[in-house]
Amino acid sequence: MAEASAVPLPDYEDAITRNLVRVAGWAVMLLAGTIGVLLMFDEPVAPVRVGLNFVASLVGAATLWLASRQRWKQATHLLVWGVWVSVSLVAARNGGVNGPNLLNYPVIIVLAGWLLGGRATITLVGLTALLFLGFIWADILGMFKPVQVANRVAGAVYLAGILVLTAAATLLSRRSYMSRVQEAQRTAANLAASEASLRKLLRAVEQSPEAIVITDLREDIEYVNDAFVRRTGYEREEVVGRASAEYSSNGLAPAQREGLRTTLARGDSWAGEQVNYRKDGQALIESVVVAPIRQPDGRVSHYVELKQDITERKRAADEIHRLAHFDSLTGLPNRSTLMERLQTLHGRAGRPPSMQHALLLLDLDRFTTFNDARGSEMGDRLLCAVALRLSEILPAQSLLVRVAGDEFAVVLHGLGVDVSLASRHALAFAARLQATLLHPLRLEGDAQDAQLGASVGITLYPQSAGDSAHDALRRAGMALHRAKQAGGGRAAFFEQGMGEAAEQRFRLERELRHAIGAGELRLHLQSQVNVEGRLTGAEVLVRWQHPRDGLVPPGVFIPIAEESDLIVSLGEWVLAHACGLLAQPAFHERRLRLSVNLSARQFRQAGFVPQVRALLASSGADPRLLTLEVTEGLVIEDFDDTVAKMRELAQLGVDISLDDFGTGYSSLAYLKRLPIQEIKIDRSFVHDAPTDADDGVLVEGILSVARHFGLRVVAEGVETQAQADFLSQRAPDIVYQGYLFGRPEPDTQWLARLVPAEALR
Structure with a gap:
């Protein structure tokens, strides 16, 4: 579009040309009309000559009408060619080369050159030359009559009109010429000023202390100034035509570059800091502004990068910050x-x-x-x-x-x-x-x-x-x-x-950390019996025999162990000693079970199952007599992993017991999927079951679930006969654990009571 606007306008679109068309149109119309009227007074009247002049007058009038309609091209062609034809006919009637009408042709040719341009004028000159040759040939053959001036007034008017039209065309031509000369001078002056401004701008860009890079819309470099060359170490030939991302903004992070492109796509300027790299690999911290370059029609054609080196400023700021902080x-x-x-x-x-x-x-x-x-x-x-x-x-x-x-x-x-x-x-x-x-x-x-x-x-x-x-x-x-x-x-x-x-x-x-390795921990056992009072096994409990403070209750040191990594070491110690205890002949001979509590952290250890396998093998304990107690919370936390480990333990012959059942996340949905063999009713339900209807219903529900899934049931905290009777009436195969049947006691004492009983049998 910009290039099209620079093409010169056709002559008939020029203001002076339009004025010339109007003047010529009026001149032809008035001159031909006047001559036609004057010729009507001749004796005798020559109707052909009169008619031809009126035709020429009509040509002038038609030209003026077309001009009033802004149809300048048609008006121009009609004026030139219409007048030429009319004049040629009149000349042929008035003696050809011997008549006065030949004076019209130079005027018509000048008008053609001014109004129609070179090609039409050459055509007109050629036709005029042919016409003149025809006139000469006809004159040689004597085909033209001698020229007689019948109406001298018409002749004078004709000559005056030709003179006036020639003068008008000449003056308008000169005026147009001078106007164009002045326009050319102004254009030359403007071009000189623009060229001076461009040279000044180019010097400013070239000599700018800040690096300037111009890229096309593909972000390929088209120009870099001297500051860029000095700062980066790249020559112009190395970077021109190459991607800006490789040389000018080679340190820009992908997310930052995407933000830059998004901003430029909106037509906005982007500003920020970049850490780019010189040719030698040295980091260069720059404050960068990237802006679109727009053409006169608003179209973005290029991008310009203005880059200020702030490396030293950043180093100074960092040094100031370092000294201050x-x-x-x-x-x-x-x-x-x-x-x-x-x-x-x-x-x-x-x-x-x-x-x-x-x-x-x-x-x-x-x-x-x-x-x-x-x-x-x-x-x-x-x-x-x-x-x-x-x-x-x-x-x-x-x-x-x-x-x-x-x-x-x-x-x-x-x-x-x-x-x-x-x-x-x-x-x-x-x-x-x-x-x-x-x-x-x-x-x-x-x-x-x-x-x-x-x-x-x-x-x-x-x-x-x-x-x-x-x-x-x-x-x-x-x-x-x-x-x-x-x-x-x-x-x-x-x-x-x-x-x-x-x-x-x-x-x-x-001190607990020291106690685990120093032999200060003790195993205590609490008996488990069936409804007939026969011993079926025991739960393993741990106690701490402190050298200074005596027997430390588990409620004091177990929470501390659970808050630290000691709970794993403590659990490993208990499990190892429980397996050693289970290997005693008394357990094997009477098929007595031992139940060991597991912490969630111990159970989740990656090598827990191999550790149990190794302990059973090294101690010689029967895995079928070992029960590992886990809580409902442990099961829910990572159900799939828990089930997988339980199945591995079941393959070893070890039973799994769900401890404190009913106090956590009891759900038949997951209970059905767990490979467990036993559940333990929490003491909080057992305590009031004979007297509290709600607790009683809960215990009955737990017993019903256990029967449905074929699970052993151990009731914790049985302290009265009423509690025992309540449980036995509803589950004849239940196992009791509580003070009614024995308090926790050291493993040595528990075994000492067990062995004499065996000896008496």
Whole structure:
């Protein structure tokens, strides 16, 4: 479209040409009409001459009518050719070459050249030449009569009209010529100005300190300036015609590039930062604007990339940030970063805390003595070594900070909503920090290893909606001071009561871990009997014989084991010793069963079934006498995996019992699919079954389900004869377990009672 608009208009579309058509039309109409009228007064009247002049007048009138209708092309052709034909006829009538009408032809040819262009004018000249040759030939043959001027007034009018028309055409031609000359001068001036502007723009683009890249709509490079060449190391020949993604924006991530293309597709400009790469592979950080280039009709034809090198600016900003937020010696975050992190963890002001975090302040014991003895340089190296050692054990998303001197801080994230459990986690990590630092540190340039203890102050954060980072730091500082006053190498909570409880639970966990391998655990057995009072087996229970505190109840240490990984070790110990006990001859001879409780975490161990197989093989225990008790919650958590493991155990001959049946997710749908042989009624149902109708109905329902599926039933917590009678009336084959038939007792005592009974039989 833009190219078409540059084609010159036809002559008959020019304003001056239109004026010439109007003037010529009026001149022909008036001149021919006037002459025709004057010729009517001749004696005698020449009707052909009169008619031909009126015809020419009509040609002029028709031309003016077409012009009024804006039909300029038809008007122009009618004027030139109509007048030429009329004049030729009149000339033939008035003596040919000897007549006065030949003066019309130069005027007609000039009009043709001006109005119709070169081709039509050449045609007209050729026809006129042929006509003249015809006139000459006719004159030689004497075919023309001598020219007689009958009406001199008409002749004068004719000559005056020709003169006026010639003058008008000449003046209009000159005016058009001058107008076009002026237009050409203005165009030349504009072109010169445009060329100067373009040269100026080109120099600005070429000499711009910022890289400029122009691509086509396929993102292929068409132009790069000198700054791009200098900055990237690529020559123009290497990049022109190649994809921008390979050279100009080669560091743009796929998601970022997709966003750029989406923005450009909307016709908008894109701005952002890019990390691109020079030819030598060096990273180049650039602030980039990519904008569409539009043609006059609004069509986008190219894209331009304006790229500012901000590598040094980013490095300076990073350096400023590092100096403001990081310790120059160790490279760890500093106190400023610590305060920002604590403030971020507090959450929205005015809201109670929904998640507990912990702040630990750590101070190296005897660091001053070390610094004085080894020198400040070795002291600095020790601090760097400590920072590296602590970083190695730092949990994910936690923060390690060098506060000042030999004081470090650790922020533990997301310890849960339970304050007691969060305190235990914090205290456990403090112990881990202290144990880590007790390992010798080798310092460069020092033949002797360094080994320093550390005191730790602990506080949970935030403790209230109004708690602040400064308050937390103050509490941790006071706790650290108390730990150092206690002699060093200690960890202390600022919250005295909570700290003592956490310390006690942590101490129990640590001592339980020791007890498993130190032989402090004991097996206790609680008998299981049938309705006739005959012993059928026992449930294995574990007790902890603490060397200082005596027999620790399971309700104290079992929850601690379940909160940590100790429950797996504890379960493995119980299962191994139960298999050893089951291998005793008394169990085999009387076909007495042993039931062992399993924790969910132990059952989910990948090697649990092979472990059971190995224990049975090594101990010689009969797998058909072993019952493993699992809870309903364990079954539901990962049903398919649970069923698969139960089937493997069943193939070994081991029975599975569903413990505490009815208290969890009891469902006939999954009970039908479980490869179990036994269910245990929870003591909460047994206790009130004889007196509470609801509990009684529940027990009856459980017994009915067991009969339907052919399962053994063990009732826990049978403590009265009424409970036993209620159960036996509804299930004659039920097995009792409870204080009515025996309390848990050490395995040695239980076996001692069993063996004499065997001996008397």
